[in-house]
Amino acid sequence: MGDPPYPVVTKPFGRALVDLAAARDDVVCLSGDLTRQTEVDLFRDTFPERFFNVGMAEQNMVGIAGGLARDGFTVFVPTFGVFCTRRPFDQVAMAVGYPRLPVRLVGFMPGLSSPGGPSHQAVDDVALMRAVPNMTVLDVADATEIRQAVFALADLPGPAYLRLKRGEIPVIFDDDHRLLLDRAQVLREGHDLTVVTAGMMLPASLAAADVLAGRGVSTSVVHVPVVKPLDAATVLAACAHTRATVVAENHSIVGGLGSAVAEALAEAGLGRPLRRVGVRDTYAEGGSAAHLFARYGLDVSDVVARAWELLDLPGEPPRAETVREPSGNLGPV
Amino acid sequence: MQGTDDQARGVLRPEHETARRAAARIRLRAVRMVGKQGFGYLGQALSSAELMAVLFTEHLRSGIDRFVLSPAHYVIAAYAAAVDLGMLTEEQLATYGDDDSALEAIGTERTPVVDLTCGSLGQGLSGAIGLALAARLRAEDRTVYAFVSDGEMEEGQLWEAAMFAAHHGLANLVVLLDCNNSQVDGPVSDVTTVEPVTAKWQAFGWHAEEVDGHDVAMVSAALGRARSAAGPAVVVARTNALGGITCLPGGADAHFVKLTPELVEQAVAELEEAIRG
Numbered sequence: 001m002g003d004p005p006y007p008v009v010t011k012p013f014g015r016a017l018v019d020l021a022a023a024r025d026d027v028v029c030l031s032g033d034l035t036r037q038t039e040v041d042l043f044r045d046t047f048p049e050r051f052f053n054v055g056m057a058e059q060n061m062v063g064i065a066g067g068l069a070r071d072g073f074t075v076f077v078p079t080f081g082v083f084c085t086r087r088p089f090d091q092v093a094m095a096v097g098y099p100r101l102p103v104r105l106v107g108f109m110p111g112l113s114s115p116g117g118p119s120h121q122a123v124d125d126v127a128l129m130r131a132v133p134n135m136t137v138l139d140v141a142d143a144t145e146i147r148q149a150v151f152a153l154a155d156l157p158g159p160a161y162l163r164l165k166r167g168e169i170p171v172i173f174d175d176d177h178r179l180l181l182d183r184a185q186v187l188r189e190g191h192d193l194t195v196v197t198a199g200m201m202l203p204a205s206l207a208a209a210d211v212l213a214g215r216g217v218s219t220s221v222v223h224v225p226v227v228k229p230l231d232a233a234t235v236l237a238a239c240a241h242t243r244a245t246v247v248a249e250n251h252s253i254v255g256g257l258g259s260a261v262a263e264a265l266a267e268a269g270l271g272r273p274l275r276r277v278g279v280r281d282t283y284a285e286g287g288s289a290a291h292l293f294a295r296y297g298l299d300v301s302d303v304v305a306r307a308w309e310l311l312d313l314p315g316e317p318p319r320a321e322t323v324r325e326p327s328g329n330l331g332p333v
Numbered sequence: 334m335q336g337t338d339d340q341a342r343g344v345l346r347p348e349h350e351t352a353r354r355a356a357a358r359i360r361l362r363a364v365r366m367v368g369k370q371g372f373g374y375l376g377q378a379l380s381s382a383e384l385m386a387v388l389f390t391e392h393l394r395s396g397i398d399r400f401v402l403s404p405a406h407y408v409i410a411a412y413a414a415a416v417d418l419g420m421l422t423e424e425q426l427a428t429y430g431d432d433d434s435a436l437e438a439i440g441t442e443r444t445p446v447v448d449l450t451c452g453s454l455g456q457g458l459s460g461a462i463g464l465a466l467a468a469r470l471r472a473e474d475r476t477v478y479a480f481v482s483d484g485e486m487e488e489g490q491l492w493e494a495a496m497f498a499a500h501h502g503l504a505n506l507v508v509l510l511d512c513n514n515s516q517v518d519g520p521v522s523d524v525t526t527v528e529p530v531t532a533k534w535q536a537f538g539w540h541a542e543e544v545d546g547h548d549v550a551m552v553s554a555a556l557g558r559a560r561s562a563a564g565p566a567v568v569v570a571r572t573n574a575l576g577g578i579t580c581l582p583g584g585a586d587a588h589f590v591k592l593t594p595e596l597v598e599q600a601v602a603e604l605e606e607a608i609r610g
Contacts, residue, residue, distance in 0.1 A: 028470070049470070050470070052466065052501070054493075054497060055493075055496075055497070057490075057493035057494075057496070057497065059456075059459070059489070059490040059493060060459045060462075060490055060493035060494045060497055061459075062459075063456050063458075063459025063460050063462070063463065063490065063494065064459050064460070064462050064463040064466065064494075064497070065463065066459070066460055066463055067449065067459065067460040067461060067462060067463015067464045067465075067466070067467065068463040068464075068466055068467050069463070070448075070449065070460070070463065070464065070467075071463070071464055071467035071468075072467070073467060073470070090453050090456075091456060091459075091490070094451060094452070094453050094456065095451075095456060095459070095460060098442060099442050
């Protein structure tokens with residue numbers, strides 16, 4: 001694992017998908033008028049016969065994906081997270097989830113990483129996709145995981161939702177990192193606090209662990225790229241060895257990773273104080289990711305502050321620097 | 334050229350007699366299936382009997398073509414039609430409406446006979462497009478028949494799909510549209526204006542022609558032309574959701590017909606006569 005500031009790359013998803021399609025002629029890609037933005041201009045230009053731009057018609061796009069998958073194709077459906085989950089939810093459930101077809105919904109610009117305001121900010125996508133039986137839900141953290149996720153999902157018989165950052169993607173993990181569809185990963189082991197996280201909140205969670213370590217708080221960091229099915233055993237084992245749990249996610253606190261972890265702890269009878277760091281059941285507004293993450297409590301300092309409260313530590317929580325990630329000044333589209 | 338003209342006009346040929354009798358058998362079986370509980374989706378079988386009969390007996394190539402039933406509550410008609418093809422038995426039909434029956438009233442993923450069906454309306458054409466694209470990608474000679482109902486035209490997704498199919502010139506896609514002017518809240522024309530139906534599909538770039546959906550010869554001829562059209566094609570079938578049985582009261586709720594035992598008896602007698610005749 002590297003250290004911040006992390007190097008960044010562009011189009012890791014687009015490149016991985018082209019490589020997968022070169023190896024497998026059953027891979028088909030659709031687009032919903034966001035071809036370059038979802039990096040599949042690379043696929044379109046390499047395999048035009050297997051690329052279909054459905055236009056701004058996500059219900060139809062998901063239905064077509066279901067039909068293609070029913071006849072044996074592995075279908076990737078990249079668009080913004082809101083447009084492949086919230087907008088065509090019934091189609092996802094009925095045309096993909098229920099028949100358990102190999103459709104891969106790929107949602108870019110998760111949570112508050114979109115400057116486009118509530119219409120473009122997927123703060124409920126994980127909750128929605130978790131509620132679909134048969135759906136595997138991934139919230140990956142870096143370019144290494146994105147590439148591995150594309151290949152891992154290629155062999156999954158059922159449907160999946162892959163949630164990933166758009167634009168400049170950090171490289172956090174080395175090439176020997178292995179994303180497994182049934183495993184959470186303990187990246188740091190501590191004995192006071194467990195931070196469970198995924199996706200774009202991984203860098204902030206690691207930074208929070210460093211800040212806390214500087215004040216003598218030993219922190220486990222559990223990275224959960226596969227939110228569903230949740231690797232409850234790994235999460236529970238980590239939480240059981242510490243006094244409190246903070247779950248940090250770039251998503252609503254309702255229905256996402258925080259809910260999944262809380263459910264697992266409660267059902268296992270593991271009583272640990274828990275706080276969810278996430279969007280607090282509200283809609284945000286347009287703005288830069290750095291601005292919105294700070295305003296809506298998704299910063300390193302928020303993870304540190306919740307830990308400080310939970311562990312009932314004296315005085316003010318230590319100061320924590322924001323993790324600066326290149327945003328590439330993305331527009332809403 | 335006489336044959337071609339006859340086909341165009343929908344002149345009844347001996348093979349159509351097979352379809353006509355098959356339609357009567359679909360109605361008879363549907364009456365029995367619905368009659369057991371005294372209510373159900375009989376109107377859907379009555380409006381679509383000739384469409385299903387013609388499609389199954391004269392056009393659909395078993396094991397090659399695909400059959401998408403967009404409105405899954407029409408599946409009663411497909412069950413009834415499947416008996417003639419040896420895909421289901423009369424004994425299986427008799428379980429319709431029972432708990433744990435394989436023949437659910439609204440079709441699901443475990444439904445036999447159909448390749449794809451959608452209880453949530455307006456979605457079938459998109460799935461059919463997926464199947465048509467799959468056939469095109471593999472260069473397979475296969476026609477995807479999508480049965481769609483007129484009420485489904487109120488769902489926006491249907492028009493998203495219609496635009497896509499025309500843009501991509503999906504000549505292996507044929508829609509059989511049952512315009513029975515019936516939906517849950519009453520006549521479609523009372524709920525919203527979907528007319529002019531044929532002109533709408535034409536405006537969306539489809540080969541579209543309108544037929545009397547109870548005239549087996551016209552339906553068959555139109556389906557033949559639809560299959561050979563250069564792009565996606567729709568047969569707009571004007572039907573009656575209480576059609577083919579004279580004993581049903583005129584004002585009945587066609588979407589979900591209620592049948593007394595006396596009505597079942599009368600309808601069965603009438604349909605058995607039609608099958609003999």
